Amino acid sequence: MTELDDILVPTAFDLIDEFGKLLTFTPPTGTYVPGAGSKVSESPDPFDRKGSPPFPYERSLATGRLIIEGNAITLVADQDLAIKPAIGWLVEVDGVTWRTVRVDAIYSGELVAAWEMELER
Numbered sequence: 523m524t525e526l527d528d529i530l531v532p533t534a535f536d537l538i539d540e541f542g543k544l545l546t547f548t549p550p551t552g553t554y555v556p557g558a559g560s561k562v563s564e565s566p567d568p569f570d571r572k573g574s575p576p577f578p579y580e581r582s583l584a585t586g587r588l589i590i591e592g593n594a595i596t597l598v599a600d601q602d603l604a605i606k607p608a609i610g611w612l613v614e615v616d617g618v619t620w621r622t623v624r625v626d627a628i629y630s631g632e633l634v635a636a637w638e639m640e641l642e643r
Contacts, residue, residue, distance in 0.1 A: 527630045534635065538599050542572035545596065548612040549605060566605060573598035576615055576641055593642045594620070600627075600634045607637045618643070 548568040576594035596613065611622045620641035628636040 524631045527633070527635075531630050531635050535599050535601050538572050538574070538597075543575045543615055544570055545573045545598065546570050546614040547607070548614075549608070550610045550612075571598055571603070576620065593623070593640055596639050596641060597628075598637050598639065600636055603637075607639060611639075613639070613641055 546568055547570075549566045574595075574597040576596045578592075578594055596615070598607070607622065607625045609622050609625060613620045613622060620643055622639045623642050624640035626638045627634045628638055
């Protein structure tokens, strides 16, 4: 990590811990688990993680892509994630279940600092 990473990444994690919403992630069957070195035949257990509340796309974010009305974005820190987020995960927030349709890594230097996930109901 760079000196800037040493300052900004912990600050971002602290802000998510303080202001984030509790999200419950349910990976689908066949999720690759790095520690096991292969796909698992059963779904990994659901787990909770704090992240940004889902927020709607702004027109400027959707340029050149088809975005279904009602889709939203959430951001989740990579801090201690055992499994890389992927398309098809279920995400529950405030009793509403969403499904991930796009997952992009946000890098800080050479390391993944957070994940941006597009969600649809």
